[in-house]
Structure formats: C-alpha cells, structure tokens
Amino acid sequence: MKWSTKIGTFAGIAVYVHTTFFILLAWIAFAHWQTEHSAAAALAGVAFILALFGCVVLHEFGHALTAKRFGIKTRDITLLPIGGLARLERMPDDPRQELWVALAGPAVNVVIAVVLFAVVQSTGAAVPISALDVRTGSFLERLMIVNVFLVVFNMLPAFPMDGGRVLRALLAIRMDYTRATQLAANIGQGMAFLFGLLGLFFNPFLIFIALFVWIGAGQEAAMTQMKSALGGIPLERAMITDFRTLTPQDSLARAVELLLSGTQQDFPVVDGRTVVGILTRGDLLTALARQERGSPVADVMQRDFLVADASDMIDVVFQRLQGRDCHTIPVVRRGHLIGLLTMDNVGEFISVQTALGSQHRSSQGRTDRPVRLRP
Secondary structure: OOOEEEEEEEOOEEEEEEHHHHHHHHHHHHHHHHHHOOHHHHHHHHHHHHHHHHHHHHHHHHHHHHHHHOOOOEEEEEEEOOEEEEEEOOOOOOHHHHHHHHHHHHHHHHHHHHHHHHHHHHHOOOOOHHHOOOOOOOHHHHHHHHHHHHHHHHOOOOOOOHHHHHHHHHHHOOOOHHHHHHHHHHHHHHHHHHHHHHHHHOOOHHHHHHHHHHHHHHHHHHHHHHHHHHOOOEHHHOOEOOOOOEOOOOEHHHHHHHHHHOOOOOEEEEEOOEEEEEEOHHHHHHHHHHOOOOOEHHHOOEOOOOOEEOOOEHHHHHHHHOOOOOOEEEEEEOOEEEEEEEHHHHHHHHHHHHHHHHHHHHHHHHHHOOOOOOO
C-alpha cells in the first residue's frame, strides 16, 4: 500500500504502518497534553494506543497464520488509523475453512482479554468499569476492555467485519456461495441502515460506521458476483493478444513511443522469449522525471511480478491481481509469452459476457412466448 513504511517481518509476512497512523498518534498525544498539560500524560496516551494496535496486529496475524494452514499466503499487514488490514491472496473456497480464518482474529482478542483479566485480578489493579475512560484508569484494564470491544465489534454480522464472513461461511455450508454472500451483504446493509438511523439521534460516529459497513457489504457482494461470473473460464479466452513488448536494452524513449502510439499502459519486458520484467506506465513516468530518456528499460522495470499460464482460470488469477501495484499479468504457454491480462481487460470481458447473457435471455423470452394463430 502506498504511503506505508515497513516496520518488520514475522512468519514471512511484512508489517507496514501507513503514514496517516502517525497523525493519529499526534492527535492522541495532543489530546492528553491538553487535558493534563503533562508530557508524561501525552506519552502514556501514545503508549496505550501503541499497545492497542499491537493487539490489532496480533488479531491480523490470527487471520494470516490460520489462512497459512490452508495454503493461503498473506501479502502483508498494514496498520491504519481505523485498524489493521491483512491482505490475503484469496479467501478459502471451503466455507468451513473461511469460518476458521474469520474466527481466528477475534479469538486472539479473546485470549488477550482473558490473560489481561487474570493479570489485573492477580495484582488487585481492577477498578469499576464506570470509572474508566480513554484517558484514565488502569492501563491493563482499559486494554482488556478495548479487546472485548474489538471482539464484539468485529463479530457484528456485517461485511467487512469478521462477523460478516462468519455469517457468509455458515450460510455457504447450506447454500450456494454467491447466494450466501448476497444474503450476508443484505443483512450487513440492513445493519448499516440501523446504525445510520441511530447515529442521527444519539452518536454521529455511528453514521461513519454505517457508511463503512454499507460500502464494505456492497463491495463484497460485487466481488463475489464477479468471481462467480468468471469461474471456470480459462485466461486464453479473455487475454489480450494484440500487445507490444520491450527488451531490457530498449531505452525509455522507445517505451514512450509505444505508450503514445496506442492504448497499452504496461509493457512486458522480454529477453529472448522469456518475460524478465514489467514496465508500468507509472514507473516510466517517474523514471522520465529522474533519468535520461536514453536510460535502459532494465533499470526501471519491475522484476517482482505475477505470471499466469493460459490454462489458469480467470477468477483465480483475478484474485491474485487485486492489491498488486502492477495491474498487468503476462500470460504464458510452455514458458513463452502469448498474451496479457489486466484489470481493465477483465472488466471489458465481464461487460461482454453480461451483454451476451442478456441477449440470450431476450431471445429465450421471444422463443418461449406463445404464438397466437388467426382463424
């Protein structure tokens, strides 16, 4: 994710912090200082937020490590002001596996809350919950309460929270996956409407949550419908076959010529008959601002890119394509480049398939319509 800084790697999964997260830390420090006019209070507030987001990271690793058990990799984990984001390559196809992956995150927070409860009770540091707020009270008890809140909030049966995925997984055990997703999304959007209504009268923050849930539920339903539409279709039926390539020795000036001469945005870099890199439009423009036009493409191209076989299914490859900085995948057959797959290309293919499906249903309706014979 752009504007993110890597802070470490665990179990082969990189952890990043988004730049906006530091704005949250600054705001927390200022709020505590303004209340108590003490640097110690400001540092204590920042420490609590860091501890809280440490629990969020553990929550995301719960998802990631459980998914790893089912052979699903996690690209990275990013900390944002609104929480954590673990980018799994895909969700499990088996609803039972998805259920375990979805439950793993909240389960981590349950364990943390139980451990903190035991520590608080053993040290005698517990205070009445009514005496707690975001700035005062026992550090460990506040952290325990927040973990309980994370469990409750994440288990709401609405996308994109974990509870929405749990609901979808339970429904998918008994019905079609697409129908289960649509039903879960409808329930989530119903909850979003309720949150929005309550937010108008009680807490405006609920309106923000309502928008978050409404958009997340709609996106999840749309993605599942798209996956269903693309299921069972090999890449060779949808890939771009009219494309241009570059060699590692070609200059940036040559890449500019190809960019301006057509609509192609990204160019595979081929050495012989083997794809060795991808030159994206963004990388090309960045390089032109810093380097000479005669610089070789090899100095700018991306060497970490996805490659797919022509027999691979579009829905599987499309899931791998999401979240990548490079939105072009070279398609090969027996190691030789034969086509390209892009996000725009997939969108056009779906539009064509939808139009053909509509035409088929229309012709079926005309055929099935009874014909009246005049006497």
